Amino acid sequence: MLLRLLISKRFAPLFWCQFFSAFNDNLVRTMLAMMILFRVGEEAAGPLVTLAVGVFIAPSLLLSAVGGQLADASDKAKVARWLKLGEFAIQILVAAGFWFGSIGTLFVGLFALGAAAALFSPIKYGILPDHLSTEELTAGNAFIEGATFVAILLGLVAGGITGLKSTAPWLVVAQLIGVGLASYLATLFIPSTRIAAPGLKITRNLIASTFTMIRDLRTSRRLWIGALGVSWFWLSGAVTLSLVPLVVKQRIGGGVEVETAISVFFAIGVGLGSLATVLIARGRIYIKHVPFAAVFMAIFLVDIGLATSSLGNVHETMSLGDFLHSLIGLRIAIDLIGLACAGGMFSVPLFAAVQSWSSEDRRARVVAGVSVLNALFMVLGSVVTASLQSAYINVPDPVLLIALGAANVGAALYFYVTLPRGHAVTYAPDTYATDLGAGGERSRA
Template identity: 60%
Template sequence: MIFSLLATRRFAPLFWSQFFSAFNENLVRNMLAMIILFKVGAENAGPLVTLALAAFILPSLVLSGLGGQLADSNDKARVARWLKLAEVGVQGVAAAGYWYNSIVALYAALFLLGLIATLYTPIKYGILPDHLKREELTAGNALVEGAGFVAILLGLAAGGLTGLEGISRPMVVTELGVVAVLCLVSTWFIPAAPSSVPNLRIGRNLIGSTFALIGDLRRDRRMWVGGLGSSWFWLSGSVSLVLVPVVVKQRIGAGVEVETAISLFFAVGVGIGSLLAGWLSRGRIVLSHAAWSVAAMGVFLLDAGWSTGTAGAAHGTLSLPDFLRSASGLRLVFDLMGLACAGGLFSVPVFSAVQSWAAPERRARVVAGVGVLNAVFMIIGATATAALQAPWIAVPNPVLLVLLGAANLAAAVYFHRNLPDPAAAAADYDPTAAAVRPGE
């Protein structure tokens, strides 16, 4: 079922649209980082690079409510086409920023890409239950999540290559244009998904409507706990990807190629976990293993923190082959891939359940609400981590991994007690909304 979906028009165009979108967002973000680090030579490179992430996330805290309302009140496929058409113009801003080494233009492009992503997210997840049968929903989410992480990795790698000598400006500008066109073309083939509430009024208070989405989630305990589950995955994953590369550099002495491989291992692990979740579902939405997956995340984090914490400071730089031949390197790779795989096993069925529980006329706004919660959790995780790393506290990074592992064990207990029974995932699901259209 998982791979047969890629041959259907009701899923394949959306799959490739979100894949190229995720690739593009991370390409531009890392392109900006490379210009800051190597071409502009800014003294405050660290804060400027962090600001790039903030520029991308900020629109989700303001415009998620608008995104959910637009998706619920219009044909989702049509809105997606207009957004990707606008992205072609934004790509022109990014190309100009790269050509002229303008970090202002690249910040503007990244902010606009974050805005488009905010409006697009309720569409790409809200439209899945419209085009997929219920027994296909977990498999569809598995493909979207797994491929999304691979696209992020490839985008970051492509953005990093723009800082290398020998990479010409016309080549990079052409790449930006090709990716934008691929996003647009793939989106154009998404089948129509008419609105269930075409008379829905768009709220004028953008910030109020965005945070009202969280209030709406809280009114349905199932969706609130499911939204917390999705957000916990993003918090754990984002903090881990901040801590692990630093720990590897400090305790093992990893070189640039090892740092790149760390992201690869994580992306592959999430992909494996996501596909495994789709395979285990066998046409159902299975939540029975969700809490155990969070517990496994905690165990892998505890082991990663313990193994690096007991190692001394690194001396010299370790190449990738030497890293993979060392016992400490293999142990860390095992922990990281185990963490990512368990995360995929947890996040895919939980988010699939939220999609299936949401009423068709509110589904996009529910997805947008979960997106707001994800952003809030990632900001909380990043802020707390930065505070604990500050010089006046200076908690060692391996200890932070242990603390995150312990927090995951506590979260596993919470989700074990509060996630609904797997059979409840079928409640309130509208089978007519997921009917397969003739000829698709």
């Protein structure tokens, strides 16, 4: 099934489109961060780098709902082509910003890329059940999830090299335009879909449509529980990837190579977890193991915290070779791979279940609601973590990792109690009396 999907016209174009898009987003974000770090003062760099993350995530809160409505009201493949064509134009703007060294232009380009990603997210996940059978759905989600994390890793590495190695500007510009063009060309081969909700009107009030999407997602208990689970994974991942590099740098002395390797370990783990999910599911949408995956996430998080809690701050820089040959380095590497593997086994089947539970005429809007919830959880996790790290509270980073592990134990108990108890998801999709966004009372079948 895995090989068949990768070469199938029903899936391969979407796979490569998503891969190039995720690579590009993280390339631009990292390139901007490097320009900020090396071109502005140290005091201003931190807030600007944090602002860059917010600038990219913010459109998800406002535009995901519109993206879901647009996808349900149109041929998803056609909308994908128009979005990626617009993204190619954004790439030209980003290339100009890099060429002229304009941080402001890069911020504008990053916001535009965030907007395109927010509009595209309901399409890339909403279109999978249109082209894949139920038996292929978990594998399709696993591939998309794995490709996204590998592309994020490569984008981070490429962006770092761009900022640190003084690469020839014309090569960077060619790379930016080439990646944007590749993503657009991939959409030309995505098969068309029928319109899921003909006559659906796009809500112009972005804030109202976002709140409506979340409210309507809550009308189905199992969709809401599944959405909370996917969002919890993104919160845990975002907080982990903000804390672990700090811990490794401050308490072990990890250099640039070690910091990059952290992302490599996480990407490897997610890939292994996604593959394990496919093997366990065997053509089903299988969620029985999800709460236990959260328990393993907790174990690995707590172990990273315990491994580093007794260490003091160091000033020497440790190479990647020394890191991997040390007991503490090897322990953290194993913990990160295990954590990400458990995370993949937690999130992939839940998202496949959410897709399966969504009726065809509203699936993209359900995905949009999940995207909004993901963004809210990541923002909330980042704000809470930053507050606890502040000088006023000053909770040590290893303690925060242990606390996040304890929170995952609570999440495991919650999802063990609330998720459907069947071994495999075989229930029919939820149906509603009225279309989402149309107003009025809704009744769940």
